[in-house]
Amino acid sequence: MFQDIMTEHSQTTRDMDIDLGRLCSGDKRSWDAFVEANARVIYWTAASVLRKRNPHASEDAVRDVAQEVFLKLVQHDYRLLRSFDPAKSSLRTWLAVVARSTTMDHLRKEVRATRDLIEAELDEIPAEPEAGDSCPDIPFEALSSRQRMVLRMLYELDMDVRDVAKNLEITEQTVRSIRHQALAKVRAHMLRGEA
Secondary structure: OHHHHHHHHOOOOOOOOOOHHHHHOOOHHHHHHHHHHHHHHHHHHHHHHHHHHOOOOOHHHHHHHHHHHHHHHHHHHHHHHHOOOOOOOOHHHHHHHHHHHHHHHHHHHHHHHHHHHHHHHHHOOOOOOOOOOOOOOOOHHHOOHHHHHHHHHHHHOOOOHHHHHHHHOOOHHHHHHHHHHHHHHHHHHHHHHHO
């Protein structure tokens, strides 16, 4: 559809004097003009979304995400850029949506990377407490891996419920529920041991 619109009408966008048909065919001048005309809206959108989540996001982080947007636009022979339909929205609006989506994907990857790092660190902690630990009776092996992870994040890494929820991409209520269930198992085990 994009190619038909651009070829039949050989029109340029209303927002700017950029021929997207030529741009998608690899014309360097068109690309340079496109970047110059749209870098600000892409950068501003990325900065806005990043700083909403992290007010201390650096300029480098914003530039990296803006670069990801431009890379996304040219990947696979400009497939994403070819999907732009000027009948549905202006180019600037469409680019802002693409920039927002790319920034959100970037943030999700960061959260997953942090969660993977925490899981790797927790995997290094033995499931069974070592001799000399303060609570050798706690049945860590009876807890699910998720319950062990939540307890370790809360009590060994001293994270708060909000941080655990964010890192595991679950709700705070789910964290509290997992903690409650795990502690109930621990209590039941300790009561059986005393009997």
